[in-house]
Amino acid sequence: MLLNEERLRAALSKHGLDAVIAAAPENVLYTSGFWCLPQWIRRGPQALVVLTGDQREPVVITGTSTLDLLADQAVAARVRRYGSFTVDRHPATTLDSVSSRQADLQSLPDDGSAIDALIVELRAAGHAGSHIGIDEVGLMPGDIERLRRELPDVTWVPATSILRSVRAVKTPEEIERLRIVAGITERSVRAALAVAREGATEADLARAFHTQTVQEDGFPVLGCIGFGERSALMNVQPSDRPLRRGDIIRFDVGGHYRNYRADIARIASFGEPSREIFGKYDALNKGVQRGIEHIRPGARASEIFHLVVETVRREGIPHYQRNHVGHGIGLDGYDLPLLSAGSSDVLEAGMVLCIETPYYELGRVGLQVEDMLVVTPDGAEMLTSNGDNLVVLP
Amino acid sequence: MLLNEERLRAALSKHGLDAVIAAAPENVLYTSGFWCLPQWIRRGPQALVVLTGDQREPVVITGTSTLDLLADQAVAARVRRYGSFTVDRHPATTLDSVSSRQADLQSLPDDGSAIDALIVELRAAGHAGSHIGIDEVGLMPGDIERLRRELPDVTWVPATSILRSVRAVKTPEEIERLRIVAGITERSVRAALAVAREGATEADLARAFHTQTVQEDGFPVLGCIGFGERSALMNVQPSDRPLRRGDIIRFDVGGHYRNYRADIARIASFGEPSREIFGKYDALNKGVQRGIEHIRPGARASEIFHLVVETVRREGIPHYQRNHVGHGIGLDGYDLPLLSAGSSDVLEAGMVLCIETPYYELGRVGLQVEDMLVVTPDGAEMLTSNGDNLVVLP
Numbered sequence: 001m002l003l004n005e006e007r008l009r010a011a012l013s014k015h016g017l018d019a020v021i022a023a024a025p026e027n028v029l030y031t032s033g034f035w036c037l038p039q040w041i042r043r044g045p046q047a048l049v050v051l052t053g054d055q056r057e058p059v060v061i062t063g064t065s066t067l068d069l070l071a072d073q074a075v076a077a078r079v080r081r082y083g084s085f086t087v088d089r090h091p092a093t094t095l096d097s098v099s100s101r102q103a104d105l106q107s108l109p110d111d112g113s114a115i116d117a118l119i120v121e122l123r124a125a126g127h128a129g130s131h132i133g134i135d136e137v138g139l140m141p142g143d144i145e146r147l148r149r150e151l152p153d154v155t156w157v158p159a160t161s162i163l164r165s166v167r168a169v170k171t172p173e174e175i176e177r178l179r180i181v182a183g184i185t186e187r188s189v190r191a192a193l194a195v196a197r198e199g200a201t202e203a204d205l206a207r208a209f210h211t212q213t214v215q216e217d218g219f220p221v222l223g224c225i226g227f228g229e230r231s232a233l234m235n236v237q238p239s240d241r242p243l244r245r246g247d248i249i250r251f252d253v254g255g256h257y258r259n260y261r262a263d264i265a266r267i268a269s270f271g272e273p274s275r276e277i278f279g280k281y282d283a284l285n286k287g288v289q290r291g292i293e294h295i296r297p298g299a300r301a302s303e304i305f306h307l308v309v310e311t312v313r314r315e316g317i318p319h320y321q322r323n324h325v326g327h328g329i330g331l332d333g334y335d336l337p338l339l340s341a342g343s344s345d346v347l348e349a350g351m352v353l354c355i356e357t358p359y360y361e362l363g364r365v366g367l368q369v370e371d372m373l374v375v376t377p378d379g380a381e382m383l384t385s386n387g388d389n390l391v392v393l394p
Numbered sequence: 395m396l397l398n399e400e401r402l403r404a405a406l407s408k409h410g411l412d413a414v415i416a417a418a419p420e421n422v423l424y425t426s427g428f429w430c431l432p433q434w435i436r437r438g439p440q441a442l443v444v445l446t447g448d449q450r451e452p453v454v455i456t457g458t459s460t461l462d463l464l465a466d467q468a469v470a471a472r473v474r475r476y477g478s479f480t481v482d483r484h485p486a487t488t489l490d491s492v493s494s495r496q497a498d499l500q501s502l503p504d505d506g507s508a509i510d511a512l513i514v515e516l517r518a519a520g521h522a523g524s525h526i527g528i529d530e531v532g533l534m535p536g537d538i539e540r541l542r543r544e545l546p547d548v549t550w551v552p553a554t555s556i557l558r559s560v561r562a563v564k565t566p567e568e569i570e571r572l573r574i575v576a577g578i579t580e581r582s583v584r585a586a587l588a589v590a591r592e593g594a595t596e597a598d599l600a601r602a603f604h605t606q607t608v609q610e611d612g613f614p615v616l617g618c619i620g621f622g623e624r625s626a627l628m629n630v631q632p633s634d635r636p637l638r639r640g641d642i643i644r645f646d647v648g649g650h651y652r653n654y655r656a657d658i659a660r661i662a663s664f665g666e667p668s669r670e671i672f673g674k675y676d677a678l679n680k681g682v683q684r685g686i687e688h689i690r691p692g693a694r695a696s697e698i699f700h701l702v703v704e705t706v707r708r709e710g711i712p713h714y715q716r717n718h719v720g721h722g723i724g725l726d727g728y729d730l731p732l733l734s735a736g737s738s739d740v741l742e743a744g745m746v747l748c749i750e751t752p753y754y755e756l757g758r759v760g761l762q763v764e765d766m767l768v769v770t771p772d773g774a775e776m777l778t779s780n781g782d783n784l785v786v787l788p
Contacts, residue, residue, distance in 0.1 A: 042726055065628060088754060090755045093757045144535070233462040233465075234459060235431045333435060361484045362483050362484075
């Protein structure tokens with residue numbers, strides 16, 4: 001199960017909510033296990049999940065054309081469907097279990113639209129007078145106004161940030177997926193470096209990187225790979241720039257595995273790096289290592305931030321400046337917590353973090369250390385191979 | 395250039411708009427050529443484009459941490475930036491042209507937030523009293539209320555559907571990208587079929603499919619590949635179901651190339667298909683062929699729909715039912731027009747369409763023909779190899 005039920009229950013109680021409605025794709029998946037294809041590839045086609053505080057099974061609202069996915073994913077939920085979609089039936093066919101569930105779902109009444117279905121559901125459940133959290137970022141324009149109009153007795157509370165906070169502490173299934181995608185991403189960096197030679201382009205390395213990700217059933221998302229002066233472009237998109245001796249190669253990369261994201265950075269040098277570059281890399285790496293040493297439940301995100309930045313400054317980049325030195329990761333590339341000076345987040349066991357020290361010198365070089373870890377009851381367990389990862393290519 | 399300037403100008407004039415603001419990622423890219431990484435991978439971090447009717451260069455509003463992308467993509471636009479992000483500068487570095495533009499952009503004032511920057515821009519441009527189209531689907535909750543409050547003299551007109559309508563007629567650059575991605579997708583199907591043998595899984599074929607897409611610098615998006623009874627699942631996600639003799643394999647697939655999408659379907663049979671299956675496939679294929687014959691500027695989408703459905707019915711599936719038999723494709727997988735009974739769309743030269751006849755028999759088999767074409771001044775030019783594409787694997 002992806003959902004941290006205990007944390008959700010605590011959040012509903014803390015915010016005085018009788019129910020919460022998930023609408024953004026990651027929250028629909030998180031709360032119900034339902035991966036609804038169309039809402040991941042375009043805005044608009046909506047699946048919703050209604051979760052009540054007393055923890056009966058979720059109610060999933062989805063388009064009729066996606067009922068096959070609900071059936072195939074064996075989603076444990078009560079379902080409402082909307083819209084028409086024709087699936088035929090050959091009289092001689094004996095249905096397998098997936099098709100049989102699809103047939104059952106297809107025979108449900110058509111509720112008209114996602115919001116219509118939500119209104120019917122909430123009325124039927126007797127939610128008048130209740131406080132309901134709504135994942136406002138996942139709605140379409142006009143949806144919230146319609147809900148207010150049709151259910152005037154409900155107090156609507158924005159819940160996107162509440163759900164984000166619930167997602168911050170991962171369940172074992174989530175940690176397992178994150179561990180897998182971290183490994184896929186490291187091996188994809190190695191596959192990219194295996195094609196690095198004089199004249200190979202950033203695009204050549206990106207192709208090798210994404211191919212390895214796909215070969216391991218990951219899905220490409222982030223592929224910033226830059227050579228030399230382009231390694232300083234923070235979001236560098238692979239180009240035809242050829243690799244030249246003396247170049248630094250910066251990776252800031254990560255795909256997803258079953259929707260769980262990776263985000264790591266690696267540096268390689270094509271030829272021995274200068275003492276100055278090595279020193280700067282070392283300072284960035286020591287910053288990350290020092291941060292990792294202090295990660296434990298109860299540590300403040302802002303403390304970790306200051307420790308990391310001060311270490312980098314002391315160890316070799318006195319002018320080092322950052323807005324943050326890391327962030328949570330999960331279904332979103334930027335989950336909570338945020339390791340920043342202004343953050344009030346406090347670390348908890350089960351959080352999965354990226355800890356990072358990027359450094360960009362415009363038009364010259366970009367260096368970056370970024371690793372993934374899970375906060376354990378007494379510290380941190382690395383999900384990536386951590387340490388001095390500067391690779392020197394001969 | 396991606397933007398169809400003439401069509402945009404006509405749309406502004408038709409709707410009495412002085413300016414239009416793009417906010418969704420596809421519309422930001424479409425109107426300015428600016429691909430802003432963070433807005434493609436998560437909701438929230440916003441880039442906006444302001445286009446005025448008199449066709450001066452666009453104004454791009456974006457986060458400081460994405461200015462490298464603007465510079466590297468050589469986006470021709472006036473820029474406003476918001477937020478802080480530190481990039482260092484080594485005194486001995488001579489800046490290349492990309493870094494030099496990034497430095498210039500970085501020296502612009504910080505406007506605070508995307509919406510703050512938009513307000514400043516519209517005030518500076520003297521837009522009080524004007525009618526402004528706003529791409530409402532790309533905004534975050536509360537944004538439109540803030541704009542109404544801060545610029546009370548502006549009449550705000552929802553413009554997501556206006557921009558979608560502008561995008562329906564493709565420019566040569568767009569058609570070229572669509573032609574490339576259509577070819578990548580066909581070759582990816584062939585690569586998948588090359589690994590199809592007794593015991594190979596749906597996931598094996600998907601891996602081969604996406605690998606080919608990545609090898610050709612495409613990006614995986616849609617990969618519905620189902621065997622046997624699973625070919626009837628309309629959104630089938632590849633599983634460990636092994637291929638068995640007698641199975642139909644249904645592909646409904648397509649990646650993107652430089653953000654332009656493909657969506658095609660192909661059917662293969664592992665062993666000679668039954669006469670009944672062959673007949674049904676033939677009916678579906680004849681439906682598509684008949685639709686293609688009638689595609690030309692001025693044809694009504696609803697007429698094409700009826701022709702296709704009637705042909706399928708007459709040729710072998712008398713009970714055939716569909717909500718639509720095709721749709722536009724471009725930056726979105728469902729661009730305009732929609733080939734449906736209720737559509738009022740009329741075809742125009744330069745539209746790129748998917749024309750399709752999916753057919754699902756629950757728990758038994760799914761069959762589908764889907765090809766991509768561009769509407770030409772006197773008919774249709776296929777972007778995929780069209781005709782009888784049923785592959786019989788020995």
